[in-house]
Amino acid sequence: MSDVPKPDELLSNIDYRPSRTGWMDTPVDIQKGIYSYAANPKSVEYVGLPYPRQWNPIEEDWQLPENWKEIISKGFRERLDRFRSVKVFMDICVRCGACADKCHFFIGSGDPKNMPVLRAELLRSVYRNDFTTAGKIIGSIGKNFKKIIGARELDLQVLKEWWYYLFQCSECRRCSVFCPYGIDTAEITIMGRELLNLIGLNIDWIATPVANCYRTGNHLGIQPHAYKDMMDFFADDIEEITGVKVEPSFNRKGAEILFVTPSGDIFADPGTYTCVGYMMLFHYLQEKYGFDITWSTYASEGGNFGFFTSHEMMKRLNAKMYAEAKRLGVKWIIGGECGHMWRVIHQYMDTMNGPADFLEEPVSPITGTKFENAKSTKMVHIAEFTADLIKHNKLELDTSRNDHLKVTYHDSCNTSRGMGLLEEPRYVIKNVCNNFYEMPANTIREQTFCCGSGSGLNAGENMELRMQGGLPRANAVKYVHEKHGVNMLSCVCAIDRAALSASMEYWVPGVEVTGVHEMVGNALILPGEQKRMTDLRSEPLPGMEEDDAE
Amino acid sequence: MRLNNLLAQGKTAIVKKWFVLAIGTYPSDTAKFLKRQKDPFANPVGRTIYHGLEALFDQLLEDMDYEAITSFLDPIVRIRAIQNFSPSQATNFIFFLKDVIREHTQKEVSEARLFNELLLFESKIDKLSLIAFELYMQCREKIYELKANEMKNRTFRAFERAGLVSEIPADTPDLVNINICKEASSDT
Ligand code: SF4
Ligand code: SF4
Secondary structure, eight states, X not given: OOSOOOHHHHHHHHOOOOOOSOGGGSOOOOOTTTSOOXXXXXHHHHTTOSOOOOOOTTSSOOOOXXXXXXXXXXXXXXXXHHOHHHHHXXXXXXXXXXXXXXXXXXXXXXXXXXXHHHHHHHHHHHHHHHHOHHHHHHHHHOHHHHHXXXXXXXXXXXXXXXXXXXXXXXXXXXXXXXXXXXXXXXXXXXXXXXXXXXXXXXXXXXXHHHHHHHHHXXXXXXXXXXXXXXXXXXHHHHHHHHSOOOOOOBSOTTOSEEEEOOTHHHHSTTHHHHHHHHHHHHXXXXXXXXXXXXXXXXXXXXXXXXXXXXXXXXXXXXXXXXXXXXXXXXXXXXXXXXXXXXXXXXXXXXXXXXXXXXXXXXXXXXXXXXXXXXXXXXXXXXXXXXXXXXXTXXXXXXXXXXXXXXXXXXXXXXXXXTTOOOHHHHHHHXXXXXXXXXXXXXXXXXXXXXXXXXXXXXXXXXXXXXXXXXXXXHHHHHHHHHHHOOOEEEESOHHHHHHHHHHHHHHOTTXXXXXXXXXXXXXXXXXXXXXXXXXXXXXXXXXXXXHHHO | OHHHHHHHHTHHHHHHHHHHHHHTTSOHHHXXXXXXXXXXXXXXXXXXXXHHHHXXXXXXXXXXXXXXXXXXXXXXXXXXXXXXXXXXXXXGGGTXXXXXXXXXXXXXXXHTTOHHHHHHHHHHHHHHXXXXXXXXXXXXXXXXXXXXXXXXXXXXXXXXXXXXXXXXXXXXXXXXXXXXXXXXXXHO
């Protein structure tokens, strides 16, 4: 893409005509900027995944175990038996193409193998060959006949193609919204990645966070004392801005509620300002209503990169939040602004680790609202919790403190398509700020476009891929930026906050990224606070610029 | 400026042809989609290219305002700079206009001897390509910057604000930062 070509490559390079071969005959070309680095063997080993080794995706030899084909074939068979959905998805696609142009990676890259139907076909072609009667009979006649029924044998090239394109799918499920049969390519990717993990083919941006999370409780490998140090620092910040000292409690046994949030909120900008927002909200509720909540430095991660590895790994990492809830003896859990953490809880937790029958059905101690949707998982999204507080008039808010912001809202794939959280964040935003503008209808809610970096693809080395995938979302932001002067893109997901920041820097400079609770923190009037001169980012509030200069 | 009139009259056809050649740099299935889907939010690449080329053609017919040209050219180049193209492939679409124009005006140019005007117009296209190259490099530099700063910008900055990394030089490699942070924080 960007490397200067050697003289003999130059002539072929300036030929602009793309290859005209059919997809099966177009060999995979692993490009810099698109692929992510291979998993560090130490991380693979740490969580007991098979075949840890050094390998490099752009080298010919991937150091595969000798019997890799056998392993994959067996794994494929097992999963077809285990997941009815996958078996059905393999069989029923009629290749109507309704999903083809709905994937942000196809739209942004222009690479046809990023069409969801072709992404699935990468696996389906092998399925037809190995697991269907037609495939077996026709295959025995000759190789050329296979193509007619869209079947092919699994060889090294095919495997590389799987790896390359399964790590260009963010498991966002947008394609499934448009499929008349409800085929969910994300599930096919999830299964495909599981198969790749059987022979040690993960990417490091997933494997190392998983290992870290398993060991220290969060993706970044931050230990409890550093977690607390960061929060102490946030408390100082709050005191400076509001004059109010907040004192969050940690690992406190007997608290009513446990709070778990993605570690990005503690350790990565701009999520840190969202964390400050949570702290202010909890303090306010404690002062006014005797709210009783504790943070945990052990369940210090809401996110779950295990979800991008295998069902077993997802289960393992999800379990630690519940184990901590049990250890502390809380009644229920509030979860912070996160995306895939919620997809795991909403879609998988109950059958994986649930029911969490040692916890109580969540009831807001302040409004008495029963969160029936969380009856079994016992975990409530903070956007739901806060929306309920506002609805019952329990928060004192000065919305003018967000008047410098013109806000739009990005639905995270996981909270919108994965759990149906559409109205609550919007309700909160509209109640804490005065300027809110929606992006075009075919880019939000159920049809939202992925940030471009979900499912563990938010590494640095694959920045071109991230920008390709991020284009459709950014394009819609650009529209409201130009039309309404939108300068703030809000979201309720930690990966969004990190990924969209880079995306905005490239595609729509002038738009920053925020969590919803950062804006709550700006507006919330703390008991006994001093006149605020700045927002939570220490930027002067509207009308305070001059006071600031004095 | 007879050539200009001729081109202005043929604008719709010329831009359309230019667009078709430009999207011909994508695989055929993709090109079909880029051409067919007219919703700018469902098809940002196709629509950005189409509107950009249209506006650029107007600029070529007029005085070539640098600011205006960049505002139309940048979105196209910005997209192609992160797609799977080499630098020359990413910017070659500009030169396709020469072919389109030669074909479109062939008869009139030779009959009415408009060669000078044609040369003049073509040198404007050359200028356009130079601007495209500048923009392309800016986009690539931005990508490198994003790659280099990805970890530092977000995580490192948060730690730095918290005063947890005071002794660490700013250019420490990504993962090392975190390990040292831990030590640094245990000293405090
Ligand atoms: S799940 Fe999302 S990223 Fe994956 S193929 Fe479907 S639309 Fe594309
Ligand atoms: S929309 Fe559904 S049935 Fe149609 S090609 Fe896509 S996956 Fe297959």
